[in-house]
Amino acid sequence: MKTERGNFSSKLGIVLATAGSAVGLGNVWRFPYMAGENGGAAFILIYIACIFVLGVPGMLSEFIVGRHAQANAARAYDKLSGGKPWKLVGYLGILTSTIILGFYSVVAGWCLQYLFASVAGQLGGDAHYVKNYFQEFSSSAVEPVLWGVGFIIVTQWVVARGVKAGIERASKFLMPILLILLLVLVVASCMLPGAVDGIHFLLKPDFSKLSGGVLIEALGQAFFSLSLGTACLCTYASYFTSQTNLLRSAGQIALLDTLIAILAGLMIFPAAASVGVSPDSGPSLIFITLPNVFQQAFAAVPAVGYVVSVLFYALLVFAALTSTISMHEIGTAFFIEELHLPRRYSAWIVTTCASVICVLSALSVGAFDLKLMGMAVMDFCDQLTANVMLPLGGMLTCLFVGWYVPRQTVSDEFTNHGALSNRFLAAYLFAVRFVCPVCIMLIFLHQLGVI
Ligand code: TRP
Secondary structure: OOOOOOOOOOHHHHHHHHHHHHOOHHHHHHHHHHHHHOOOHHHHHHHHHHHHHHHHHHHHHHHHHHHHHOOOHHHHHHHHHOOOOOHHHHHHHHHHHHHHHHHHHHHHHHHHHHHHHHHOOOOOOOHHHHHHHHHHHHOOOOHHHHHHHHHHHHHHHHHHOOHHHHHHHHHHHHHHHHHHHHHHHHHHHHOOOOOHHHHHHHHOOOHHHOOOOHHHHHHHHHHHHHOOOOOHHHHHHOOOOOOOOHHHHHHHHHHHHHHHHHHHHHHHHHHHHHHOOOOOOHHHHHHHHHHHHHHHOOOOOHHHHHHHHHHHHHHHHHHHHHHHHHHHHHHHHHHHHHHOOOHHHHHHHHHHHHHHHHHHHHHHOOOOOOEEOOEEHHHHHHHHHHHHHHHHHHHHHHHHHHHHOOHHHHHHHHOOOOOOOOOOHHHHHHHHHHHHHHHHHHHHHHHOOOO
């Protein structure tokens, strides 16, 4: 069994590939727009608390289940549960990640289109032009659909070639470049005239701006950004080696992920303030802000602006791809092992389901008025997964590991069978038994208006 499954070859490869799953449009697109809609700095503080208090123990739990079971999402839970229906958590994860893959690819498709438009030099113009460009493009009935489905097919192509070959190689050098480029853009954006208002918005908490749903939005965003709650990390952990330090990896990935989200915020909000884009512009925020940065910040040397913009969209597309690969891999691994299908065929099943969601989502925010429960299909999928399914999946995983999986198994995985210190084991167990389930439950109840 073990030898048939792909294995990541190096220590760096594991952390980078899992970090590659975590770092994506969740950080650069979703985090700024969520923070913008929910009051800025105050939201960010709650978000950071959610990442470290609930997210890190949740990640560790998925790692423990995945590495111990060495199997796809559903079978991993099943193996550890002794016939009890915990595998439903795995099924929930497979469903959630396929829905996310669908609407996420719409945004990834937008990025891909922006990459081509910036290569062709079509994004030049004033703030008004940039905004119109987005509106026109996203409301077409054909283009966003083609880019989105195209993105899923590219993902499928990588996934079908297997874990090691596809994912590991490129992450190693592209992730660090993304980080450096973000730093350059933060500096460029903060130097624009009037940028200081954006910096205040991001760093000075104004708790009076917090709205009712902010807790669940922060929790959902934290889980979304860490790729937590769909057994995605569980599937990746099944490729970890027995030497991987689970606690350290979870901590490193959470830190890196948070750092990139904050940098993305520091890149977007000062620029938005400078060109008069409102922070609560919603999902279009980065698309109607960034092209202005590339032009205005590098106005003296347009060639530099051109290169930086092409490079940035290319890296964003790559970051999105390492994330879509991880969503795709969850379902693909499941169908390979459960239906005994070749990797290629099982990848096609996931691609087909996600493409249907992608088409409906893309049309719902553009050409047609497709609604579910009063929301555009895209918003519905986004809200349902991030605010309900991910926290639910994460909570159940914590309960599973905290109360159900034998203590010895947890301790063996936590310490790599005694090779690592168990200093934080008690704190971890306390977190997954009590802190995580109770906090997530309270946030749900608050959202439902019960408390
Ligand atoms: N974390 C990724 C991002 O921030 C998105 C993602 C990848 C994801 N895999 C996931 C979200 C699984 C939820 C579940 O862009």
